[in-house]
Amino acid sequence: xxxxxxxxxxxxxxxxxxxxxxxxxxxxxxxxxxxxxxxxxxxxxxxxxxxxxxxxxxxxxxxxxxxxxxxxxxxxxxxxxxxxxxxxxxxxxxxxxxxxxxxxxxxxxxxxxxxxxxxxxxxxxxxxxxxxxxxxxxxxxxxxxxxxxxxxxxxxxxxxxxxxxxxxxxxxxxxxxxxxxxxxxxxxxxxxxxxxxxxxxxxxxxxxxxxxxxxxxxxxxxxxxxxxxxxxxxxxxxxxxxxxxxxxxxxxxxxxxxxxxxxxxxxxxxxxxxxxxxxxxxxxxxxxxxxxxxxxxxxxxxxxxxxxxxxxxxxxxxxxxxxxxxxxxxxxxxxxxxxxxxxxxxxxxxxxxxxxxxxxxxxxxxxxxxxxxxxxxxxxxxxxxxxxxxxxxxxxxxxxxxxxxxxxxxxxxxxxxxxxxx
Numbered sequence: 001x002x003x004x005x006x007x008x009x010x011x012x013x014x015x016x017x018x019x020x021x022x023x024x025x026x027x028x029x030x031x032x033x034x035x036x037x038x039x040x041x042x043x044x045x046x047x048x049x050x051x052x053x054x055x056x057x058x059x060x061x062x063x064x065x066x067x068x069x070x071x072x073x074x075x076x077x078x079x080x081x082x083x084x085x086x087x088x089x090x091x092x093x094x095x096x097x098x099x100x101x102x103x104x105x106x107x108x109x110x111x112x113x114x115x116x117x118x119x120x121x122x123x124x125x126x127x128x129x130x131x132x133x134x135x136x137x138x139x140x141x142x143x144x145x146x147x148x149x150x151x152x153x154x155x156x157x158x159x160x161x162x163x164x165x166x167x168x169x170x171x172x173x174x175x176x177x178x179x180x181x182x183x184x185x186x187x188x189x190x191x192x193x194x195x196x197x198x199x200x201x202x203x204x205x206x207x208x209x210x211x212x213x214x215x216x217x218x219x220x221x222x223x224x225x226x227x228x229x230x231x232x233x234x235x236x237x238x239x240x241x242x243x244x245x246x247x248x249x250x251x252x253x254x255x256x257x258x259x260x261x262x263x264x265x266x267x268x269x270x271x272x273x274x275x276x277x278x279x280x281x282x283x284x285x286x287x288x289x290x291x292x293x294x295x296x297x298x299x300x301x302x303x304x305x306x307x308x309x310x311x312x313x314x315x316x317x318x319x320x321x322x323x324x325x326x327x328x329x330x331x332x333x334x335x336x337x338x339x340x341x342x343x344x345x346x347x348x349x350x351x352x353x354x355x356x357x358x359x360x361x362x363x364x365x366x367x368x369x370x371x372x373x374x375x376x377x378x379x380x381x382x383x384x385x386x387x388x389x390x391x392x393x394x395x396x397x398x399x400x401x402x403x404x405x406x407x408x409x410x411x412x413x414x415x416x417x418x419x420x421x422x
Contacts, residue, residue, distance in 0.1 A: 001138055001171065004037045005242040005254075007048030007209030008226035010086065012061035014053075015230070015311070018344055024263045025053075026064040028227045031260040033068055036243050038075045044136045045077060047107075048209025048223075049084025049146065049177030053230070055407070057097045065097075069106040078136055079107040082143045084177045084209060085406045102129050110134065110143020110175065112161065119157040121165050133165060138246075140170040142203075144177070148408060149416050151178045151191040155198055162202040171250050174199060177209045183223070185211055185237075185369075189399075189419070196221060204250055213237035219252055228262060232313050232346075233369065235265035263343070264299045264310040268292055272351045273318035282328045285314060289336045296341040309343035312336065320351040327351075373398060389421070396420035 009029050014021045037045050052061065072079055081098065083089070089096035102109040112132040113120050121142065124131030133142040142162055147154040158174070166172060179190035199206055200220065208223035212234045216222045225239025240258040247253070270288055275281045289312075299308040314336065316327070329347050336345045350371065376394050381387045396417050403413045 001246040002040065002042045003044050003046060003244050004042045005046045005207050005222060005224055005244055006032060006227060007224050008050045008212055010050055010053040010226060010228065010230050011064050012053040012058055013230050016344055016346060020343060022060060025228045027261045030068055032227060032241050033071060035260060036241060036257050037072060037077055040243060042077060045072060045079045046175055046207045047079060047081035048175055048207050049082050050086040050209060051081060052087040052097060054086060065101065069101065073106060080110060080134060080141050081107055082110055082175045082177060083146055085146045085148065088146050108134050112143060112145065119161045121161050138171050139173055140167050141173045141175065143175055146177050148412060149189050152195050155191065155195040159198050159202055166202060171246055172203045173205045173207055174203045175207045179211050180208065183211055183215050185213060205252060212239060214239055214256055216254065222254055229265055232265055232267060235267065264308065266294060266310055267313045267315065269315045269317060271318040272316050272320050278326045278328050282332055285332050286335055289339055293340045309341060311344045312340060312342045313346045313348060315348045316351045318351050324349060392420055
């Protein structure tokens with residue numbers, strides 16, 4: 001048995017308002033499907049959530065979804081998925097675009113039911129096009145819902161519900177969209193390793209999603225990472241897909257795949273401290289771009305396709321000796337774009353007047369999350385009421401913001417804040 005495990009496709013994602021971005025996510029997905037599903041002749045494809053970037057799907061994005069899923073359907077390869085936090089249905093509706101794709105027989109959307117606070121599974125019903133688990137060959141595949149900060153609460157119930165539906169001799173798979181302790185990139189509390197390993201009693205393979213970097217645990221739980229970069233903060237993370245073969249003894253042989261079409265990214269940092277005027281800074285930045293930046297030809301291997309044009313982020317840090325308004329940001333951006341043939345050059349000005357230098361000691365390529373945390377911590381520590389609880393308050397502020405951006409319910413956000421600052 002052979003299957004492809006992907007997650008966090010994020011069809012429809014638009015980075016920096018670039019018209020090319022949605023096509024990047026489609027190109028990455030289609031290339032993976034052609035090379036590692038159709039050409040590899042897999043038995044099925046697993047998707048670990050966040051197929052779409054947002055619940056309200058634009059027409060172009062739906063066309064992209066239909067094109068890829070149709071390729072798999074025509075090749076006789078079933079697709080099994082769950083909802084992630086980005087594509088889950090609204091609480092006041094039974095409908096979602098993933099549900100529509102299931103109704104059109106383009107994929108199998110697995111959804112366990114919650115009856116009186118208990119998670120229950122029902123077998124896939126091809127007439128009603130719904131169910132919590134499905135059999136494909138020797139595999140019995142279970143789905144799950146998006147549990148967010150409640151994942152640790154849900155796992156024991158999932159384990160008990162799956163016990164009731166195990167099949168003798170089958171290879172049991174659970175698809176689960178969650179961060180895992182020690183591997184998370186989000187501030188929302190992650191699923192603990194202890195709770196995750198409870199699932200070992202009922203599963204042979206846990207197909208994870210949500211975290212945009214690849215990892216595996218005990219050759220049993222696997223996260224492929226996102227196919228494309230939704231934020232430049234992820235550009236250094238290993239991401240891709242798992243191509244998995246299961247032998248006659250149900251032993252797992254998983255290969256992480258990274259060779260497919262992706263938009264190149266590069267981040268360049270420049271310290272403005274000590275420069276006397278804006279002209280010197282402009283010349284210094286462009287000299288660094290000339291020496292460090294890779295241009296489109298470095299990525300293309302002779303292919304002239306625009307997919308290989310990089311996105312470059314230039315971050316200015318340090319203590320600025322004159323007003324920010326004097327920086328020649330437009331000139332830097334335009335000249336850097338000419339030098340590199342980049343699709344887009346983004347400049348982030350994190351420099352500050354010396355008397356207001358916050359986080360100036362951070363490394364040049366510090367992530368947005370690290371910068372955000374430093375600024376918040378700096379504000380908290382100035383308040384005597386909270387200066388002894390800087391870490392907990394910072395976690396609460398950042399986590400609540402992330403949850404709000406993910407359209408979490410206000411009640412869940414309030415519960416999260418209470419958990420962090422109690």
